Every structure is written in structure tokens, then in C-alpha cells.
Amino acid sequence: MRSPLSDDPDLFPTLLQADADEPAPVAGRPWKVLVADDEADVHAVLRLALLDVVIEGRGLQVLDAFSAEEAKAVLAAHPDIALILLDVVMESGRAGLDLVRHIREQLANRSVQIVLVTGQPGHAPQREVISGYEIDGYRLKSELHGNQIFAQVHSALRTYRLMREQEQLQRDLELKVRQLDAAVAALRESQANFIRAQSVAHVGSWNYELASDEMHLSAETCRIFGLPEGTVGNYRGYLERVCSEDRASLEAAWQHFLRLGGTFEHEHRIRVGNAVRHVRQRADLTFAADGRPLRSLGTTQDITERKQAEVELRRSNAELEQFSYAISHDLRQPLRMIASYLQLLGTSLADRLNDEQSVYFGFAIDGAKRMDRMLVALLEYSRVGRLGEPAAWIESRAVLDEALLFLQPTIAEATAAIDICGEWPRVFVRPDEMLRLLQNLIANALKFRLPGRNPEIRVISRLAGSEWRLVVADNGIGIEPAQLGRLFQVFQRLQSRAQFEGSGVGLALCRKIAEHHGGRIWAESDGGGRGSRFCVVLPMPGEAA
Template structure:
């Protein structure tokens, strides 16, 4: 503005201010920021009304330029101070130790957490060097570590660090070296984490040794990509050479499964993939190298994502060939033995009947002509033949129970089987004066003859092993337990010593002599065989003189 007094743009206040200071003209040059925006003005004031000369304009422009530089510097310094304060606050809030050291290893700065981690105050720590907090036996590693840092990149390493009080911890150090030679590092106390990792490593080693010692192979399948990782043992089971990294494919495994077993294997896998059940399969494979048929038992588990989709399939395999062959030999031997027992018990019945009949005829024909000893001998013959017939009948029943494994069974009313059993026991029940009570019994999926035999043997034993002078009392009931029916037959008889309670279910196992209580020692063994045939179990709870309760479970 060439003349302040003549300008209508200036307010009276500004004109008065210029008049007081003798300013007659003003020239303004904008001060620009780094981005080119005006942030202030450099004003050239003249003592007479006129425009600025060229040299005055140059001074004004230089002044504005210099002022812009100063303003930019001040703003940058303020921003730097603000940034440093933010970083300082951040460093003080983190739990990790943050350190800065010079090229000789002397600490230049540290946060409070870092100093406390080492047991020092910040002031104490800044008087130390890196060497002072590293365990002595770790110091030989330091030159190599510093050399590695010279590349300028981040270096991660673990160190045994020593606190002021002499205690130690494992510190994970993330460090870098600046071009000016300074070092910056972040330290985290990972003592507990390293202990946990070591414990996990030991567990993994033991598990690996156990699996290898048991001859098991392991596999891990990514169901999204089909990529598989097998252990060496799993490769060997299938007749393959192990790959260096354990990589394999599902098709390599599938191609080895016996064609006749593929359907059941696929079904087991589908149930596992849906989360319905764990994968369990016993199937045959054909080795890739020799073509030999082998049996594998496999057990697996699927990992499902949040949507319930199977993403990973892990498990183990066991070559079960030896056991399957042994079981097959045992099955054939048992079949032969059962056939022998069935045939022997059946074929010997007729000769024993002849012994009984002819001993009775001989006694009748010679009645009155025989002395006392001879009559007694004939009675011994008849009694022995009768006991042998009973033994063979029970042995035949035992063999028959074993020959019905593949017979399909329909649901049967247990009440009807109970009634059939007590009809067969009618004479002994009446003779002993026994009283029976029976709850309403359920329907079970077993052979009716088998259930009748169970009731008949257990109730018959309750009547037989009664206390002298006390009428037998027998109660029968059933309740659902874990998806199966649990039956109980309770009596008030002589009871059984706990030390003998497992023994009584063995074949020909008796606790009493024939003179005390007659029997063949097969009845409870037959009960056990029947119950086990349906996947159940049988046991007794008893004390001498306090009666017994026999329990057995059957499928619903």
C-alpha cells in the first residue's frame, strides 16, 4: 500500500497505529508453507508514501523466504517433540524391555519395563554395558551376534540374561544396528514359554517313541487340498518307500485298500467327516511292493471348522495281521471244540440212558436176591449215570449257546421267558416253599431260549443254595442303564464270599461238594456265555449269610 493515509482499505485503528510509528506506506509479501499455502506475511514499512524500490522488494522476498524456513523448522521440531513424546509414552506402556546402546555396548536409553526386567533403575542401567547383563557363559556368542547385526536387518535370538540380584531368565531379543553404530533392541522374558515349549517337545518325543515302539504309523491329511503327510512306518505298512518330507496322497492309500473292504472304509470315513463318530476301521490292504495281503487297524479324528466342515484328518494305523490270523485260528479251534462238545454230549446221552435202564432192570429182576453191598453198588451206578446225564445236558446247552452267534434275534418279552422258566422249576419251587416276586419286565433283543435259560439257572440256584430252615425269597427286576437293560435276581440264600465271586462264572467251578449241594458247575458259566454273546456282562454282589444279587445286562 503506497499511502496509508489515502487508502480506504485500512481501518481507522490501523491508520492510527501506523501514524504513531511514522509509517506512511506498507508492502506485504506472503510467507508460504512447504505445500505452498500462505501461513503469514513479511511486511516492509516505509516512512514516506511511495512504492518499494527493486532492492527493497528483494529484501522483502528474501525475508519472507527465510521466515518460511524458520517456521517450517519450528513446526518440524514441534512435530518431532510430539512424536518422541508419543513413542516415549508407548515405550513406557509396553511390558517388553526397550533398549538403545552405543557402538561400544553402553546403554544410552531404556524404558521402565526393561530396567525393571533386569532389576535396575533406569539411572543404574545407563551406567552399564550390554556385557554386564548377559550370563558369563553366553558372552562368547556376542561377537558373532554383533557381526550378524552389521547387515542392518532385524536379528532374533535367545539369551540367558542376569538380573542385578544374580537371578536369570531367558530373554528373546529382537535387535537391529543403525548406520551410526547404535543398537536398538526389544527384550521379552520368555522363560515360561521356553519351559512350556521344552515340555511339549519332550511330550512329542515320548509320543513319537511310543508310536514307533508300538509299530504304529501316523497320517495327517489336509482335506481342503488333499495333501497328506505320513510317517515312515505308515509308508512301510503299505509297501511304499518313504518320501523325504513325508508327503503322500490319499489315492496312494486308497489304491492299497482291498476292493471288498472299500465300501465299509468309505462309510467309516463319511461318519468321521460328518462329526458323527471317530474313524475306526479294520480292513485288508494289498502291499504295493510285494502284493501281500495284510490287515490294518486304523483310528482317526476329524477337525471341523466353525461351519462344521471337516478340514483335517489325523490318525494312526497298526498292522493287525498277526492278531487277525491268531483270532481266526482261535475261532476255528473254538468251533472244532464246540462241535466236539456238542457231539460228545449228544452222543453219550444214549449209552448213559442204557446204563440207567439196565441197572434199574437188574435191580428189579434180582430184588430180594442181592445182598446189601450189591444193592448199594447198583445205586452208585445209577446215581453216577444220572449225574453224568445232567452234566452232559448242561454241557450240551453250553455248546448250543455258542453255536447261535450268527442267528438273527427279534425282540422278545422277558415276562414270557420268566414264566417259561418258573414252569420248568415248578417242582423245586413247590418243594422248597419258595416265594417269587417279579416287576414288569421289558422287551429285549435276545434269543428267547437264552433268556429263559438265564432266568431258570439263576432262580434255580437261588432255590438250591437256600439257608437251612428258611424258605427262599426271590425277586426279579430290570432297569435301563446306559442304553442297556440291567436285570437283577435277588435272593435270601447262603450268600457268597467276595473272594470267590469271580470264580463262580468259570466252567466246572464249584464252591461246595456234591454232598452239600448237587450240580455240574456249568450253570453260571452258561449264563456268562449267553450274556457275553450279546455284548453284556454278568456279576454278583453278595456277603455270606446275607443272600446274593446277580446282575446281567442285555441289549434293549
């Protein structure tokens, strides 16, 4: 069957004219156009009509199908076809219309443009087809000319491009919505976790706008102050909740913070009903360009339990120190009595005791004396931090010289060499406690020496920032690394009493002195026979540095 397109004598000149009017260069991937018609001359004419056509900078790639089934195969191989020029009557009278249904419903392809091009309108009346099928154009083959084909293709491809852009925008929008929903969900979960974390830690937050005098409180801050959630407070309202004894210091600290900025930190008590709570406030400050304070963001921590624990700990420590003092002091009298009577008995019965019995008396007397020394050491240990001189600025070298003076007989007896190194600054310490610490550390270095080796002891001092660092190093018996953790415990001994006399309290006393000054002490050694280093670090006030 011949197509009306091939009977039109004016078609080819018109097509050539249409091509001459579109000399645009080709760029990008070509538009894919499927011609589905069972007549070969229709394919030839349309190919000629679309030859060298460039639309929006893109050429055309014309694909051919001579039946609806072939068209389905081409669509499967090329899902990005933009336009289908479709005949109605092919292998059947409604093959083209059935193909439209297949594309729109089974393939769910709504973007491809479908233009019906029929030479037998009786098989596909225009009104019925447009109403019943999702097509984008209807043309009779007898009406088609070059410009009409160009206009139809140009319009269809532009519509296809706009629909694909709309689909992409829709997909992007849906993706953004999903991302936003996920972000909102994550934010809500984060806020919930933040609220739970604040509740567990008893730490709330707040934001204070100075201009409007509005303090926005988190849920946990409201709970700490016994307020309904969502309460907006103000400065005066907060001060009214602060215990009157703490109000003046809080106001002074806050005004200083507003003038100078930095970090605000203050601990005080508040009244919540009939109860008193301890809180710790921390905040920073945001300033305007002209230097005016604008707002403050801060945290409120409920430290009531910590304060109660501190009070209980102080009470317990005081009782323990009093107990230690009572034991060490009150037990010495009967112990001295035992030792004295044992000595009297040993003297009066000396001519009637055999050698073994004399040894037994010696063991008993020695044990009583050793226990007395241990009680004296325990008494001294209990006094650290409780009795003695207050902290003061002293010359550290003077304290060292005094310790060495006390130890001079031991130094001479051991033929020890003492090397004093570093800088010895003025330090803020308790003089009597620092004397005991230096004396104990140097005395240990003299005592725990190797037979046949003269002790060599270095005492080093230096300031490092706001810390005073001391080291007492020796060439003595050393310490096995596995034993270092036991050194500073009360009555712990690493060496037998037969080799080295002692109460086992000296290093525990040094640890207590260091900790009472807010510092720390530790020991270092490369092992047995390789000497030891005892290190002490004490914080110093800023002006000391």
C-alpha cells in the same frame, strides 16, 4: 602433598552451580562411587562435588580408600561399585595401575568404570596408560572443575548402567539359548519316543490337507504301507492300495465323514506287495469358518495280528464247541446202556444180593445217571451261541413268566415267595438263551435255601441308559466272599452233592449266555446264611432305551 584441586579458587562456586542444576528427586538404590586417593583433601573436594548429585533418579554413595590395598578391601565388601575415581600414585608410584590390573584380570570385573585422576602425569603418561590398561577415563587433577567432575561421573555411570544391562541381556540370552537347547533336545527325545511308541504299538499317524490333496505320513505309517519314509501320499493313491472288496464301504464312510464331521473310524484291508494287511483308521476333521472341511488328522493301526488271532480263536472255539458236543452227545448212548444193564442185573440178582451189594449197585446206577445229567448240561453249554434262536425284540416280562411257569412245581414245593419288581421293557436277546438264564438263576435261588426258612426271591429289572439290568436276590445259604470267583466255572461246586443235587454247569451256562450277548454277570453276598444277589447287565440297542 597438596592437590591442585584445593588450589583452584573457582572450584567450589562451580560445584555449587552444578548441584543447583540437578534438583531431581532421589529414588532407588544409590550409585556406589569409590574414591581411591592418598590425599584427604581430594576426598573432601570430590565428596563436596558429588554431594546431592542425582543421576537417572538415583543418588550417590561415596566410599573412600586411601591406598590400593584399602581399595581392594572396599571392592571385596562392595562388588556392585559402579565407578572408581582412582589416583595413580599412592603407596607406590604405580599402585593405581596395579589396582586396575587386579580389578580387570583377577576380579574379572569389566563393568566397573575406572577413571584415572592423577596429579603427577609423569608417573602415568596418558598415551601409555590408555593403551596398556583397561580404563574408562583419564583426568589431571589440575584440569578438574565442578562441571567436568559432574560430566565425567554422569557419563561413567550411564556407561556402567548400559554395560550392566548388556550383561544382563547377555545372561538372559544365554539362559534362553540353554532353555531352547534343552527344549529342542526334549522335543527330539519326545519325537524319538513317539516314533518308537508308534513302532511298538503298530500305530502311525497322518495329516491330510484336503485343498492340496496331500497326505503327510509318519514313519510308522510309511512302514505299515511299505513306503519310503517321508512319502507324501494322496487320496486316490491310498484307495488304490485298499483291497477292491473293501473300497466301496471305505469311500462311503469317508464321504459321510466329510459331510457330517465327528470321528471317522473304519477297518479295511490293504495290499503291501504280495501281502494283505488289516488296518484300522481313525481321524477327526477341521472345518473352515464357512463350513468347508480343511484338513484331517488321523491314525493308522496295523491290526493284522489281531485279525489273525481272531480267526484262529474263532476256529479254536468252533472246534472246542464241536468237541464238547461230540463228547456230550456220543457218550450218552454207552452210558445209558451201562445204566440200563446195571438196573437189569440189579433186578435179576435182587434175591441173591446182600444189603451191602445192593447198596453198591445203587451207587453205580446213581453215578451213571449223574454222569448222564452232566453230559446233558455240557451239551446244553456247548450249544450256547452255536445253535438256537436268533436275537429278536421280545417282551422281557413274557420270558420271565415262562421261566416261572416251568419252575412252578419247585416254587410250590419250597413254599417260596417270588417278588417281581421294576420295569420290564422290550429287549433284544435270544429268547431261548434268556429263558435258560432266568430259569437257572431262579432255580438256584429255590434250591440253595436254608432249612426251616421259606425262600424269598426278588427278581428286579430296569433300564439304565443303554443297558438292561437284572438282579435275582434271595435269602438263602449265601456265599463266602472268598468263593465268589469260583462260581461261574464249569463243574465247580461250593456245596456238597449230598446236600444239594446238581451238575455244576448252571452258572457257567449263565455266564456264557451273558457274554454271548455282550454283557456280564456277577454275584454278591454278605457271607454264609445271608442270602445272595446275582446281577446281569446286557447292552441294548439305542432304540430300546
